[in-house]
Amino acid sequence: MKRAAIIGCGTIFQVHLPIIVANPEIELCAVCDNNPAVQEKLPAAAKAVPFYTDYEELLEKEHPDVVHLCLPHYLHVPVSEYFASHGVNVFCEKPVGLNTAQAKEFVEFEAAHPEVKIGICLQNRLNRTTVELKKIIDGGEYGKVIGCRGFVPWFRGKAYYDEQPWRGQLKTAGGGCMINQSVHTLDLLYYLCGDIDAIHGSVNQLADYGIEVEDTVAARLHFANGANGVFFATNCDYTNESVQIKVACEKASFLIEDDALFRIDADGVRTKLCENEKLPGAKFYFGASHGILINKFYRAIENNTDDYIHVRDAEMSIRLIDAIHASSKAGHPVAP
Structure with a gap:
């Protein structure tokens, strides 16, 4: 079983949380947001685990195997690199950088750290x-x-x-x-x-x-x-x-x-050939493939394969x- 933490409790957090909770091979160990006021509004599953306002403190105390980054764009690369540098696997929401220069640097970072996996959430490919x-x-x-x-x-x-x-x-x-x-x-x-x-x-x-x-x-x-x-x-x-x-x-x-x-x-x-699984609720346009991609990422960690969407992709x-x-x-x- 892998211990997972979610960093960022905004809109996309609401998509990641139920997927993690529904997977018996994943234990939600902590959540983090720099705004302490969001804790009161969290779903029960998130309230049941420790809440942090500092992701460095979370790492020090909880030692997750995987972090899900549901943060504003400008934090994607630096926070991903922080956790990966400490041996933690990262599943990061899009985008993979603010610009080409940052994305290229992130690709180089990924190549230099083969000991961890960094997955990027381009879920519509699935x-x-x-x-x-x-x-x-x-x-x-x-x-x-x-x-x-x-x-x-x-x-x-x-x-x-x-x-x-x-x-x-x-x-x-x-x-x-x-x-x-x-x-x-x-x-x-x-x-x-x-x-x-x-x-x-x-x-x-x-x-x-x-x-x-x-x-x-x-x-x-x-x-x-x-x-x-x-x-x-x-x-x-x-x-x-x-x-x-x-x-x-x-x-x-x-x-x-x-x-x-x-x-x-x-x-x-x-001629209709197939249909996507639909995500219920107001955020239907996110699609329902987050779960497919997240579970695929955890299987890649468990089996040590490259079968996930990389930074380079x-x-x-x-x-x-x-x-x-x-x-x-x-x-x-x-x-x-």
Whole structure:
């Protein structure tokens, strides 16, 4: 049995906690947040274990085998490296860095510390729809990929940024709708369709929130295999609508929408191939694959395998985001 601690008791904490509690091979040994007032509002399972406001004290007294980092973006790398340097396995939420330079340094740190495992939460790679579409593309039955589209029409009101001001600041968030809301979609376009040679992007602020980070972005993706892609994300929709990922192959197209994968034949006939497990409640758009990925990470620790999402696997998502920003400023395509 592995002893686990959760660092950060905010929104995503509510996803990690029940997964840990439900796994009989994991013992929740502590939780930590720098705001002591959150302790009163914690679920019973979290109230039943020691609460800390200092993660260094938690390490000294509890000696966890694994820590789950559910922290603001700017703390992901330094806190991950702190625990890993002390021999603790780390499961860290996205993003894998504030920018390409930090993500690259994190990759180098991971390589220098093979004695611990650092897993990154890009859980949508393990959605049923993603797994099936990846299998179809790699199998080649429908020919090579010729195009793709990623579409993230979500809403974040001004109160979202006022509630947690770090979300609207570049030095603490690293960006807006890309790094926070649509990083998973960018990651899947690369993961499913292959290497990207160049990106031509446009980054905008359409909402009058007085924040530094972007709320809307569009980009054209030039893939090494000759395919063309388009990516659009916004926090200015009226609500959180379904993410769409469409991949066109030579003999058919495939669409992920409303948590289902469809094959669209040349005659327009649409066939449902599979559906994702759905996460109940208001945060349905997180998807239900956190549990699959977290349990996979613990099996990798137990069996000493590399079967999890590494820091190096997640680096490209940050490189793509930085390339879109750079292209928008330069006014021409840039390489990620």
